[in-house]
Amino acid sequence: MQNNLLLWLLFTPMISSVLVYVVGRFFAPHDDEKPNKTVWLCVAGIIATFIPFILASINILNGKTVSTTIGDVTLVFDGISMLVSLTVLLLGLAVILFSIDYMAAEHSEEKFYGLLMILITSIIGLSTSTDLFNIYIWFELMAVSTYSLVAFYRNRATSLEAGIKYLTQSAAGSIFIILSIAMIFGTTGKISMHEIPALIASSKRIMIAAGACFITGYGIKCAFVPMHFWLPDAHSQAPSGVSAMLSGIVIETGLVALLRSLSALKPAAASFGMIFLIIGALNMLIGNLGALRQSEVKRMFAFSSISHMGYIALGIGFVLTFPESTASANGVFFHVFNHAMMKGLAFLAAGAIVFNLKQAKGDHSPLLVTELDGVSQKYPWFALLLSVAVLALGGLPPLSGFISKWQIFAGGALSKNPWALVLIVFAGINSVLSLGYYAPLVNRMYRHQPSQTVLSGVPKYSKTMLLSLVLLGIFVVLLGLVPMLVSNFTGSASATLLNMFQ
């Protein structure tokens, strides 16, 4: 039964993706005005995936193992898989509900939803992998679906530019990952992460070289500075739902893949921890400085994602470097979940505003910060939810972003190492710095007179769009007030992480 659970968890979204595409392509008549009805198959697919997920999670929380073996490939559903699956299913549901009206006027909606379901399948599959090559394959599947989604508006040069940049840099990253797998395989003859550590412990140079290649390869995919150049373009040019998925879960999945792969080299974990600390500091600074000078809203959020990857990398660095800072692991996974909800809400709320102000009138130009002036007067719900998202991203209490950042910093402080304390102060300053670009957005929406763009906007509230925003908004507010709601999931994920590197 437990073996079947994991297979169903993977096959349900996979089968849905095929069904959505085939039914949408061949059986549903295309209407440029109305949404393609096959989108509801997609919603049903996500809801159906929740069933094996919930059953598998109950088993995990009761201390049982959920795993399956297909040929030589073993998949294990553990704490990290549970958190990643929960995040991708919730965010995926919100994105699909949001996209019903947002994508209604686009051609090939069925491709969009089919690719989205493949993306969700690949993320769940990646989080359950236990060997280096299997992780790489799931990661390539995820990357292939996101290349097509980023360049979805294939008649726009900017969209293609973003897609090509993403594809080129990501494919170059894959080379490093393959080289690293080759180095480890050539030394140990194994690709299973459980068997490698004992066999590779004496080959320190190989461990360092392979680790460096993993950090470079997966680092490109999770936008570690200085390998982040593709991200602002890709995240700002994709449809808003895809931007939410990319920022909310895809880059974090890169980090999960990196951590799983590095766990095969755990005798050198402390060295990698130092690298994570340096990357974390750089990401926070470069992401925030980049966001401060942006005039486009989605591009600003994309740079903000780089800085949030910095907080997460910092937490990982604390865990790997200082044995006393294991409490940071809980904060790391809480921030992964929170960031998906906060950034998902930010991108989708901005997308809802773009939809009403521009897209409904056939205008595909980006939303500028100045065009948010007075949005609250015409679209109070969108303005409120966007404000909640950006204030949570800025780390203001009592919203969820504050709690997870606090947990990361508090865990780091337990090490009592002076460098850790310096980094915590630096991260705190960066958190305040981020308010330098988030607060003016709220100010513009509530305290400025409506701009011409706002006045000429379409007064149209899509129920499904609002539902998706409210769903994410509830998580952002509620997790700030009652963070223990997901403590079972984050606790289990952090225990798995610590176990991986023990």
Added chain:
Amino acid sequence: MSYIIVVCILGLLGIGFYCLLITRNLLKLVVALQVLVKGAMLAVLFAGCLVDNMEVAQSMALTIIVADTIVAVIGLAMAIQVRQITNTSNIRSISTLRK
């Protein structure tokens, strides 16, 4: 023999990265990525040789070929689309996003 294979791997990787850095043509960019993957694939096969486990190495190489072909197809599709929109394959013709 081993040295020759290592030189081949490094040569393919060097040529691939060099082309990736200097070329401005989208089609050549995809070719550069292909050369790179061939270098990495040769490294996987060489690793299999070293540990006398060619079955796993060959299956990995075949899987890499499949994944790599899909990436190449998407890259070429984007390159053709760019050519149709801008009438050129020069990457500079669509480079407008960096601010």
